[in-house]
Amino acid sequence: MAEEQSKWTLAQLAHEAGASASTVSKVINGRPDVSAATRARVLAVLDRTGYRSPVQQRRALADVPVVEVVLDSLNSAYTAEVVTGILGCAADQGVEVLVTAIGAGGSRPLNPEQRAQRIVDQGRTGLILVTSAFGNGPLDAFHRRGVPVVVIDPLNPPPDEVVSIGSTDWTGAKDATSHLLGLGHRRIAFLSGPESMECNQARLHGYLAALRAAGVAVDGRLIIPGSFRTDDGARRLGELLRLEPRPTAVFAASDTIALGVMSEALRRQLRVPEDLSVVGFDGIRQGAESVPALTTVAQPLREIGRAALRVVLRQVKGEVPDSRRVELATRLLVRESTAAIE
Incomplete structure (x- = not known):
């Protein structure tokens, strides 16, 4: 059982741990400049005594x-x-x-x-x-x-x-891509967010899994990384439209990207969904209010x-x-x- 913490001073804790009072203070305050062995000894004493710093006491009493x-x-x-x-x-x-x-x-x-x-x-x-x-x-x-x-x-x-x-990013991306495949699309572009983001990697892998399950070859030119910004979605649609043959559908890793794609499609006099199908990811309110309303993978944000x-x-x-x-x-x-x- 932990001893009553109010009975313990820094000096007493230091004596118990075989360290200086300043070292004990560093451990209590999470300072990094303490050796692992010394930190372990001090933490063991703090745990045994049930000691809490004044800040921790105020927090507990709040x-x-x-x-x-x-x-x-x-x-x-x-x-x-x-x-x-x-x-x-x-x-x-x-x-x-x-x-x-x-x-x-x-x-x-x-x-x-x-x-x-x-x-x-x-x-x-x-x-x-x-x-x-x-x-x-x-x-x-x-x-x-x-x-x-x-x-x-x-x-x-x-x-x-x-x-x-x-x-469930992987499952959501697989569902989105499978939906487009079920509509007959085979050239499906994936406009991702930052490549290093963990959620983006899961969405990419879900997209790839759906293509492979349907026996559709992966075209690396249809996978374009970028940011989650609307203007970035518009820019990347321009890149896709220079490909031959063009994609017939876009799966965007966020609704903001997808809304940028649809805005740019309108500017280029492309019809959504007749000329280009678009799916987003997130389920934000702006997607429901867009014209046409955006098909999306809704997260329970x-x-x-x-x-x-x-x-x-x-x-x-x-x-x-x-x-x-x-x-x-x-x-x-x-x-x-x-x-x-x-």
């Missing part, structure tokens, strides 16, 4: 948990849907949410240790990252300080102790946000997550932007 949501900007329809889900769940749970857009500028960049320590000093009870700007360095720094973190659609697989949440907050709050209570990777099911929404090939 009536209202404060979870910070870090994102690139609020200009993305995808991000807005996820944040809406987080805020809805927070209202139900009595949790305060602070939203930080790191692309807003105006502040001096912090290194991973400084950023993580600021989170602790400001009393955040947890973090939800809807951005690819945080690599494993900051995530490790948060973990050392005991800050629960959940990453939504990470750029790369996070460290083992960090939970990530996304959707708001539920992803709600799930992320629930996982953080469980970790705040000391519960161990059932899984380090959570995937919610996608569904294909067939609308007006796809049709059988003539």
